[in-house]
Amino acid sequence: MNEKQLAAEKSVEFIKDGMIIGLGTGSTVFFLVNKLAELVRQGLKVKCVSTSNQTSELAKSIGIKIVNLNEVDHIDLTIDGADEVDPNLNGIKGGGGALLFEKIVAKASKKNIWIVDSSKYVEHLGKFPLPVEVVRYGVKYTFKTIENLGYHPRFRKVGNNLVITDSGNFIIDLHLNKIEDPIALEKKIKLLPGVVEVGLFNNIVNTLIIGRENTAEIINRE
Numbered sequence: 437m438n439e440k441q442l443a444a445e446k447s448v449e450f451i452k453d454g455m456i457i458g459l460g461t462g463s464t465v466f467f468l469v470n471k472l473a474e475l476v477r478q479g480l481k482v483k484c485v486s487t488s489n490q491t492s493e494l495a496k497s498i499g500i501k502i503v504n505l506n507e508v509d510h511i512d513l514t515i516d517g518a519d520e521v522d523p524n525l526n527g528i529k530g531g532g533g534a535l536l537f538e539k540i541v542a543k544a545s546k547k548n549i550w551i552v553d554s555s556k557y558v559e560h561l562g563k564f565p566l567p568v569e570v571v572r573y574g575v576k577y578t579f580k581t582i583e584n585l586g587y588h589p590r591f592r593k594v595g596n597n598l599v600i601t602d603s604g605n606f607i608i609d610l611h612l613n614k615i616e617d618p619i620a621l622e623k624k625i626k627l628l629p630g631v632v633e634v635g636l637f638n639n640i641v642n643t644l645i646i647g648r649e650n651t652a653e654i655i656n657r658e
Contacts, residue, residue: 439553439647444468446645446652447515447551456508458541460516461488461534464551473498487541488534489602514545519564525657526618530567530635542640549643565609567635578630
């Protein structure tokens with residue numbers, strides 16, 4: 437079993453019957469959704485809120501009930517992956533392009549668990565490019581503003597085509613190498629006109645589960 441799968445399968449131990457669960461997006465969440473579907477077939481009753489069309493389609497196809505976030509008054513637990521996590525349990529997310537919906541769902545949740553392989557646990561955030569979701573209107577000027585701040589932006593593309601998020605926006609990835617103060621940086625970028633959301637998830641996760649070789653390490657926020 438690989439490290440992503442180890443972390444994902446450990447996380448389902450936190451799911452209780454009757455819960456409303458937030459499902460994240462990405463390759464590690466793929467293992468979570470498949471394990472959760474197995475438990476649903478065995479009689480576990482849960483409702484799930486999804487953070488992306490990709491996760492919704494996968495979940496529905498294997499028998500998991502997906503409800504709209506607006507139809508529930510809370511989320512008991514959200515389980516999601518992360519692209520990088522530091523020892524303060526701040527993280528970068530959005531490699532899968534779902535950072536806006538992921539942050540909305542995370543903030544609506546009583547508890548957040550992140551599931552990662554050991555390569556994602558780092559001393560400093562920033563090696564992984566920081567995703568910033570931006571509206572299309574005036575995007576050239578938004579890009580230029582970010583570039584003038586020295587953040588080395590690049591539009592995210594697949595081939596020659598710009599990536600478009602589920603909410604119809606573009607993603608600009610910032611190549612920063614090292615982020616000294618993720619909390620200050622999140623605030624600074626979020627205030628720029630045209631920016632919808634920043635892939636810095638600070639002071640959000642409660643429990644981190646790291647797959648390490650053949651075990652799952654659990655770190656709780658103090």
